[in-house]
Amino acid sequence: MNAITVQQLTVVYDKQPALEDVSFHVPKGSLTGILGPNGAGKSTLIKAMLHLIPRKFGHVNVFGKPYTEQKHLIGYVPQRREVDWDFPTNALDVVLMGRYRQIGFFKRAKKEEISWAKQCLEKVGMLAYANRQISQLSGGQQQRVFLARALAQNASIYFMDEPFAGVDAQTEKAIIQLMKEWKKEGKTVLVVHHDLQTVEDYFDHVLLLNKKPIQYGETQRVFNLNNLEQTYGGKISFLEKSPVLIQGGE
Known part of the structure; x- marks a missing residue:
């Protein structure tokens, strides 16, 4: 079964x-990387899928039903720069x-x-910082x-923006370990990603995007020189079998 189906999203x-x-x-149960140059619409895509921004057209189904009926199955990790880290609250x-869905709004946990x-904090090595104000944490700790x-x-599908x-x-090692654990549990993960050199190690599916989808599918089939050059609009050089953008795109 497909965890997510996106149709004509604009x-x-x-x-x-x-x-x-x-x-x-x-x-279902895949790790998908969303790749493309700056301005390609990577973050816009997941925000539109999550109804965080308006879309002109398109449909998103989750396990065969409209997103609005299934959003309780979704977890979202936004870009760190989008979070107000000066908000007076601690890590716990x-x-x-x-x-909040289990606790309810305005109720004590x-x-x-x-x-x-x-x-959950212990699993990511942050239990010792449970009472620490988030503004006092390093970027990796945040x-x-x-x-x-x-x-x-405890979602079934996770969206992660860079x-x-x-x-x-x-921290990067902890993140990828967690993603792979989710996959083993049958959970689905979509990740906006920018490092071409780690794609083949991290993801089994890839969406190459530049405002329009260039290619999508299994990493071993889609992640190649021709498709990357179409996506980034520049030359790609492979160093030790890892692609590096040397001109254009990002």
């Missing part, structure tokens, strides 16, 4: 197309926000919910807190 900003006629399907409270949130919040949601951007090597 987004327009100031009469200029940001995304045009994007259609693809994501198999951020993780508990991932349990029960002991079992707090215990679950602490387990990202780990948001991973813990995603864990707390989770590896600006984090240390240890």
